[in-house]
Amino acid sequence: DFLNALDEVTPAFGVAKEELEQVVENGIIHFSPSIDEILRSGELFVDQVRTSTRTPLVSVLLHGPSGSGKTALAATIAQASQYPFMKLLSSDSMVGFSESQKVAAISKIFADSYKSPLSVIVVDGLERLLDFTPIGPRFSNAILQTLVVLLSRRPPKGRRLLIISTTSNRPILTDLGLAESFDAELRIPPISALSSLVYVLDEVELFHDRAQRDMAIGLLQQAGFDSNDETRSRLNIGVKRLLSVIEMSRQEPEAVAERLTTSLMGLGM
Amino acid sequence: DFLNALDEVTPAFGVAKEELEQVVENGIIHFSPSIDEILRSGELFVDQVRTSTRTPLVSVLLHGPSGSGKTALAATIAQASQYPFMKLLSSDSMVGFSESQKVAAISKIFADSYKSPLSVIVVDGLERLLDFTPIGPRFSNAILQTLVVLLSRRPPKGRRLLIISTTSNRPILTDLGLAESFDAELRIPPISALSSLVYVLDEVELFHDRAQRDMAIGLLQQAGFDSNDETRSRLNIGVKRLLSVIEMSRQEPEAVAERLTTSLMGLGM
Amino acid sequence: DFLNALDEVTPAFGVAKEELEQVVENGIIHFSPSIDEILRSGELFVDQVRTSTRTPLVSVLLHGPSGSGKTALAATIAQASQYPFMKLLSSDSMVGFSESQKVAAISKIFADSYKSPLSVIVVDGLERLLDFTPIGPRFSNAILQTLVVLLSRRPPKGRRLLIISTTSNRPILTDLGLAESFDAELRIPPISALSSLVYVLDEVELFHDRAQRDMAIGLLQQAGFDSNDETRSRLNIGVKRLLSVIEMSRQEPEAVAERLTTSLMGLGM
Amino acid sequence: DFLNALDEVTPAFGVAKEELEQVVENGIIHFSPSIDEILRSGELFVDQVRTSTRTPLVSVLLHGPSGSGKTALAATIAQASQYPFMKLLSSDSMVGFSESQKVAAISKIFADSYKSPLSVIVVDGLERLLDFTPIGPRFSNAILQTLVVLLSRRPPKGRRLLIISTTSNRPILTDLGLAESFDAELRIPPISALSSLVYVLDEVELFHDRAQRDMAIGLLQQAGFDSNDETRSRLNIGVKRLLSVIEMSRQEPEAVAERLTTSLMGLGM
Amino acid sequence: DFLNALDEVTPAFGVAKEELEQVVENGIIHFSPSIDEILRSGELFVDQVRTSTRTPLVSVLLHGPSGSGKTALAATIAQASQYPFMKLLSSDSMVGFSESQKVAAISKIFADSYKSPLSVIVVDGLERLLDFTPIGPRFSNAILQTLVVLLSRRPPKGRRLLIISTTSNRPILTDLGLAESFDAELRIPPISALSSLVYVLDEVELFHDRAQRDMAIGLLQQAGFDSNDETRSRLNIGVKRLLSVIEMSRQEPEAVAERLTTSLMGLGM
Amino acid sequence: DFLNALDEVTPAFGVAKEELEQVVENGIIHFSPSIDEILRSGELFVDQVRTSTRTPLVSVLLHGPSGSGKTALAATIAQASQYPFMKLLSSDSMVGFSESQKVAAISKIFADSYKSPLSVIVVDGLERLLDFTPIGPRFSNAILQTLVVLLSRRPPKGRRLLIISTTSNRPILTDLGLAESFDAELRIPPISALSSLVYVLDEVELFHDRAQRDMAIGLLQQAGFDSNDETRSRLNIGVKRLLSVIEMSRQEPEAVAERLTTSLMGLGM
Ligand SMILES: Nc1ncnc2c1ncn2[C@@H]1O[C@H](COP(=O)(O)OP(=O)(O)OP(=O)(O)O)[C@@H](O)[C@H]1O
Ligand SMILES: Nc1ncnc2c1ncn2[C@@H]1O[C@H](COP(=O)(O)OP(=O)(O)OP(=O)(O)O)[C@@H](O)[C@H]1O
Ligand SMILES: Nc1ncnc2c1ncn2[C@@H]1O[C@H](COP(=O)(O)OP(=O)(O)OP(=O)(O)O)[C@@H](O)[C@H]1O
Ligand SMILES: Nc1ncnc2c1ncn2[C@@H]1O[C@H](COP(=O)(O)OP(=O)(O)OP(=O)(O)O)[C@@H](O)[C@H]1O
Ligand SMILES: Nc1ncnc2c1ncn2[C@@H]1O[C@H](COP(=O)(O)OP(=O)(O)OP(=O)(O)O)[C@@H](O)[C@H]1O
Ligand SMILES: Nc1ncnc2c1ncn2[C@@H]1O[C@H](COP(=O)(O)OP(=O)(O)OP(=O)(O)O)[C@@H](O)[C@H]1O
Ligand SMILES: [Mg+2]
Ligand SMILES: [Mg+2]
Ligand SMILES: [Mg+2]
Ligand SMILES: [Mg+2]
Ligand SMILES: [Mg+2]
Ligand SMILES: [Mg+2]
Structure with missing residues (x-):
């Protein structure tokens, strides 16, 4: 065997x-x-x-x-x-x-x-x-x-x-x-720019409409994920983990943006 | 084999x-x-x-x-x-x-x-x-x-x-x-609030009557188990261990409350 | 096998x-x-x-x-x-x-x-x-x-x-x-009180007569084994070891008390 | 096997x-x-x-x-x-x-x-x-x-x-x-008294005559092996090693005492 | 087997x-x-x-x-x-x-x-x-x-x-x-003299013409690889690794000299 | 097997x-x-x-x-x-x-x-x-x-x-x-006296004539191998290694003395 x-x-x-x-x-x-x-x-x-x-x-x-x-x-x-x-x-x-x-x-x-x-x-x-x-x-x-x-x-x-x-x-x-x-x-770098993050969110069609998308971006900015300086950015996540967080958030259609932001913050970035 | x-x-x-x-x-x-x-x-x-x-x-x-x-x-x-x-x-x-x-x-x-x-x-x-x-x-x-x-x-x-x-x-x-x-x-948090503890005691029907129950709660309060602030509470026990302590106490029907309080204190909480 | x-x-x-x-x-x-x-x-x-x-x-x-x-x-x-x-x-x-x-x-x-x-x-x-x-x-x-x-x-x-x-x-x-x-x-505590020690000596009938017993107790007291305060007592021996020491002492019938006291002291208590 | x-x-x-x-x-x-x-x-x-x-x-x-x-x-x-x-x-x-x-x-x-x-x-x-x-x-x-x-x-x-x-x-x-x-x-103590050493030397008949014996004792005393105080004695040898040293010395009949003393000193006592 | x-x-x-x-x-x-x-x-x-x-x-x-x-x-x-x-x-x-x-x-x-x-x-x-x-x-x-x-x-x-x-x-x-x-x-020493490096480059015919060769040497000198004092030279590479770097550089015919210099610098010499 | x-x-x-x-x-x-x-x-x-x-x-x-x-x-x-x-x-x-x-x-x-x-x-x-x-x-x-x-x-x-x-x-x-x-x-001591070294050189007939021998001794003395005080001598080599160094030197008949001295110095004595 x-x-x-x-x-x-x-x-x-x-x-x-x-x-x-x-x-x-x-x-x-x-x-x-x-x-x-x-x-x-x-x-x-x-x-x-x-x-x-x-x-x-x-x-x-x-x-x-x-x-x-x-x-x-x-x-x-x-x-x-x-x-x-x-x-x-x-x-x-x-x-x-x-x-x-x-x-x-x-x-x-x-x-x-x-x-x-x-x-x-x-x-x-x-x-x-x-x-x-x-x-x-x-x-x-x-x-x-x-x-x-x-x-x-x-x-x-x-x-x-x-x-x-x-x-x-x-x-x-x-x-x-x-x-x-x-x-x-x-x-192979992680995702640390907000623009990259948003690129992925759009690609996998997480949001139902533009309003939801805008709100999410707003929340992410408030959470400190919008720095352009890579070394200072609070955002730091591999694309694989990001896709996982996105799919979890998708389970609560009524609170996608909140769940997404909370999850990303919870990852201790 | x-x-x-x-x-x-x-x-x-x-x-x-x-x-x-x-x-x-x-x-x-x-x-x-x-x-x-x-x-x-x-x-x-x-x-x-x-x-x-x-x-x-x-x-x-x-x-x-x-x-x-x-x-x-x-x-x-x-x-x-x-x-x-x-x-x-x-x-x-x-x-x-x-x-x-x-x-x-x-x-x-x-x-x-x-x-x-x-x-x-x-x-x-x-x-x-x-x-x-x-x-x-x-x-x-x-x-x-x-x-x-x-x-x-x-x-x-x-x-x-x-x-x-x-x-x-x-x-x-x-x-x-x-x-x-x-x-x-x-x-999964342990039990640290007195109200949770009493909820369990009631659920498993440890006490024969209300007088016994009141006395037990009194004893537990005296022992310092009544803090509402979770981080300061002296109470800190998993539900599994609590059920075990309860069953031991039940063996001495004439001194259930004392035995329960002493056991909980003896667990070094 | x-x-x-x-x-x-x-x-x-x-x-x-x-x-x-x-x-x-x-x-x-x-x-x-x-x-x-x-x-x-x-x-x-x-x-x-x-x-x-x-x-x-x-x-x-x-x-x-x-x-x-x-x-x-x-x-x-x-x-x-x-x-x-x-x-x-x-x-x-x-x-x-x-x-x-x-x-x-x-x-x-x-x-x-x-x-x-x-x-x-x-x-x-x-x-x-x-x-x-x-x-x-x-x-x-x-x-x-x-x-x-x-x-x-x-x-x-x-x-x-x-x-x-x-x-x-x-x-x-x-x-x-x-x-x-x-x-x-x-x-399970060791024997540390002189009264407990004497209880065991009597139980196993180490002494032939009261005089021998009195002398032994005297010797033990002189050796510092009579403190009533358990934590300060020099006596500190498990019952199993005590029985072993007793049997050794019994081999010298003419000097039982001395042998017993010396052995107990030799155990570094 | x-x-x-x-x-x-x-x-x-x-x-x-x-x-x-x-x-x-x-x-x-x-x-x-x-x-x-x-x-x-x-x-x-x-x-x-x-x-x-x-x-x-x-x-x-x-x-x-x-x-x-x-x-x-x-x-x-x-x-x-x-x-x-x-x-x-x-x-x-x-x-x-x-x-x-x-x-x-x-x-x-x-x-x-x-x-x-x-x-x-x-x-x-x-x-x-x-x-x-x-x-x-x-x-x-x-x-x-x-x-x-x-x-x-x-x-x-x-x-x-x-x-x-x-x-x-x-x-x-x-x-x-x-x-x-x-x-x-x-x-089981080692040999540390000169008298014990001499006792062994006599027992195994290392010396041919009294003169040789006296000379050997003299040499050993000079080497510092005659202290009566056991803890200060330079002599400190197990009987088994002593017998081994004696037999080696015996191989040079013309210089037994010297060989014995040198060997005992060489053992780093 | x-x-x-x-x-x-x-x-x-x-x-x-x-x-x-x-x-x-x-x-x-x-x-x-x-x-x-x-x-x-x-x-x-x-x-x-x-x-x-x-x-x-x-x-x-x-x-x-x-x-x-x-x-x-x-x-x-x-x-x-x-x-x-x-x-x-x-x-x-x-x-x-x-x-x-x-x-x-x-x-x-x-x-x-x-x-x-x-x-x-x-x-x-x-x-x-x-x-x-x-x-x-x-x-x-x-x-x-x-x-x-x-x-x-x-x-x-x-x-x-x-x-x-x-x-x-x-x-x-x-x-x-x-x-x-x-x-x-x-x-067996590594290559640390610029002359040795150039000797190898010539031997394996990395350059198409003399101009390209001159430019490369110029770039290497600028990068600090021309010290004659071996212990101070920034150049320090085994011939085997050098051959590997050369073959990589050869893949980009239009930028051979740059690629070579960058690779040698990237090796942390 | x-x-x-x-x-x-x-x-x-x-x-x-x-x-x-x-x-x-x-x-x-x-x-x-x-x-x-x-x-x-x-x-x-x-x-x-x-x-x-x-x-x-x-x-x-x-x-x-x-x-x-x-x-x-x-x-x-x-x-x-x-x-x-x-x-x-x-x-x-x-x-x-x-x-x-x-x-x-x-x-x-x-x-x-x-x-x-x-x-x-x-x-x-x-x-x-x-x-x-x-x-x-x-x-x-x-x-x-x-x-x-x-x-x-x-x-x-x-x-x-x-x-x-x-x-x-x-x-x-x-x-x-x-x-x-x-x-x-x-x-078993190593060779540290120049006289011992020369004794071995003579025994294995390394030199063709007395002149070569004299020159070699001169070189060895210059190298600091002639101290008579064993603990200070720079010479310190086992006979087995010495024989190996001698045979290497023998391969260059025209420069035996130099090769021998250099090799002995190279051994870090
Ligand atoms: N630009 C991208 N690069 C890599 N993977 C991407 C990219 N865009 C989407 N993906 C997807 O993201 C996932 C990346 O997972 P992958 O297993 O390659 O990560 P990993 O770094 O190997 O993870 P681990 O550290 O656990 O080994 C794959 O499902 C892949 O299809
Ligand atoms: N709310 C509750 N949550 C979990 N268990 C409960 C609860 N209420 C009662 N129980 C009972 O408490 C016991 C919990 O034991 P369990 O083995 O699950 O604990 P555990 O944390 O896995 O213990 P261990 O750390 O030893 O693995 C079970 O008998 C369960 O039926
Ligand atoms: N009160 C007593 N408690 C326990 N043993 C007693 C008592 N009185 C007499 N004995 C006797 O003393 C001996 C105790 O030996 P036991 O092997 O139980 O000791 P132990 O603590 O298990 O020893 P160990 O540390 O070597 O395992 C037994 O021979 C037992 O019959
Ligand atoms: N008084 C003595 N006590 C013990 N051995 C003696 C005495 N007199 C002579 N001998 C002899 O000395 C030797 C003692 O050797 P033995 O092997 O017993 O030593 P040991 O302490 O066990 O050694 P090791 O530490 O190597 O185990 C024996 O040959 C024994 O016959
Ligand atoms: N002067 C030279 N000396 C040694 N190798 C050379 C020389 N010139 C060209 N080469 C080539 O360089 C390569 C040297 O590789 P080699 O495997 O011998 O290196 P190495 O030091 O053993 O490497 P490693 O440390 O990985 O074992 C071979 O392909 C060899 O043909
Ligand atoms: N006086 C000498 N003593 C020992 N060996 C000698 C002497 N003169 C010449 N020789 C030769 O020198 C060599 C000594 O080598 P040997 O293997 O005994 O050394 P060693 O100390 O055992 O080495 P290693 O530390 O590697 O075990 C032998 O070839 C021996 O014939
Ligand atoms: Mg992977
Ligand atoms: Mg479990
Ligand atoms: Mg036991
Ligand atoms: Mg032995
Ligand atoms: Mg190799
Ligand atoms: Mg060997």
């Missing part, structure tokens, strides 16, 4: 693509120019792996706060590459695995990628793959060592590999000696 | 419902408006999971002091949902399990829930499920990592899941990096 | 009763009124479990210094209940067990108790059951978690259970988060 | 006696009155176990510096008892055993003793049985817990047991919570 | 040579005189092992910052020896191995070398072979002990062995007690 | 002798009187074990800095004894062994020695046998406990055993409680 377990995490190519689609559940909302820049940088790395003869391996790190959209953006870049091998490596598919099963599952995905001339692997949620807990700290050194080697190991002759990793805990990568393994880093 | 052990914790649907009923042993006594508010919030989350297309997963945390009624309230909300899959996940049914058996049992309940279009799981007593001990501290990192993933993992397409977790040790969830996994939190 | 090992610790009911008798090796000497109060309180808990419908589970903790008679008193209360299921759970019957065997043995005793409508379990020497050592500290977290759950878990419908636990190390129960599991606590 | 290993450590009764004889390799030299007192105390404990009905178990601890003669004295007391069951429990016969094999071997010796009406066990070198190392500190908690229980557990009805333990590290017994397990303690 | 795993890491001699070639992916660029000195020193050690009768074993350590070219230089020296046995020992070929499998694989390579009269082993990336992580720190003591012994153990009679080890973490070798195992050390 | 592994480490008697010869690779150079004194002391211990009836076991410790010649001297003393059983116990023959295999291999050598009336065992490199690492520190407590017992355990009746242990880390033996196990200690 260990082999069965591994089979489950190694679906056919088509399924892997579906996996990448599934994590972009609510699409990409272009609420800020930085979103486009990130996607464009991703495109460049995809090109470099395809063309350069000197660097058959490129490792990129996407980092940002919890729920800022790292997984969705990494999956979007990977899918756009149209490489013959595309794969999502995440702890979601390793629940209940022992440490050695996790090591085996991770190694297998890399071994599989070496069979394709051009591959992209999304290594999603490094801190989770490492079973990291701040108390101690505790983590799996076996998985860490496996990742350190795999993130730097040359693919076999004639094979090329792009690795896109994500983490919501950038500092521990330095502590663990994992930060040196990346050729480049991209920061 | 490992499989047998797992079978034991995976009873048929009907039994699961019975489990939820059993933990509300002494009913819900409405001794304070906050009880009704908690139950109403629970109803809203039940609605959100049923209706919103953007949030197929909602995780709620009920936290409060030992014996404050968390398990009974979580079970009451879950039962009221009338979802086709309702399940209580608690360490009570995992006595003697090894760490990997616990991980397997927890994973199985979530895997089972994914087979139903609409599910609710009560994850009861997080600190206990984690085998947490303040000395060290010690806990099962394997179970922690399993829970962190399961509390955030999207259910498969077309499935929706409400998770209601409880804990009497809220601070450690932050230390363990588990707090971020919840979409919302509800605090 | 693991199963054999478990069989050995699960004797028939009659044997269990004999076990309870055996630990009250030297009877109960009523050297102080507190002994009677403890026995009376025990009786009340026995009644509560038998009669109250709201509290089918009651957990009591007996704590006091080493050798103060905790095991003998707990066994005496349990035996007096005359419940159909009475059981002594002690590390004496788990020598050489692995951690998981201990967990299994403990769980089995509770599982057995659930088969009887009315049960009492003496959980003797908690610190020993937990394999506790102050250096580290070290203890079995698996056994601790098992005990925390079992001390609070509701028995199945229609079953009632009284748990009487003992420990000579009350403070660690708080550190380990185990203290909250008990509904009530009783302290 | 585990069973074979256990068989090896459980020789027939006669062999056990031989074991006890063997550790008193060089006899008992009565170099000081304290030696006789220790042997007499041992006799009294032997009597108590044989006669008292209230204390079927007595545990005694012999402690003193390395090489002070603890093992030889414990074995001498045990042998003199002439009890039907006499046994030496030492790590010498457990080399290469795993922790659980050691626990099993220890338990087996106690189980064997319970088959005889009257038994004595020499538990030799507690710190060694516990696999104790000061760095950490490290020790086997499984063996510690086994010993704590076995040193206090009542033998079955009708059986009596004397336990004589030895250690060269008395303080750690307190740290480990093992000190409370003993009913009495005897200290 | 453990044996299979070992077989995979023990390819025939010819393959081993190919392995050594493969890690010198981008050739050796002679950007500084120190490169030639390192290669010449390597030649001398090769001669010593071949000729001296007193030192059949020589261990050399190459250390320097991440990406400074250690592996490529060690492989180049080994290949040039033309010894009958040449082998690369690296964690790249041990992904997913357990600790004991790693120990076995390492031991096997040394055992194989003992079959050849003249051997060279490149022990590449000591910190990685040891599974070293700065947090804790954690590392495999079993692998460390194996390496300490193998780095100093005399080969069998008539066999000679040159060991070339590399590490990017020289300080931990001292902490681990591994530094004493080496007969000599060579430091 | 575990048994096979053990067989490999237990060669026939003749082979064991060959092992002892092999470690004295470059002979014993009598560069200082202390070498003769050490060898003479060794002879005395050999005599004591052969003749004294009171001490059938003698344990000696040889300690000194890395490469000072401990192993060669211990092997020389052992070989000179001409005892029927002579054995080298070293981690060189235990590469890849698990902890329990090491314990078994060590125990087996001692068990084998007990079959011969007169035996000598060289226990070489205690810190290595213990798998000691200063970080932590880490070491094998199982091996430590095995050695502590074996170094003190009386051989069976009629058997005599000399144990010669070596270590380059004397202080940790005290920390580990292992120092008390030895009857005597001998310090």
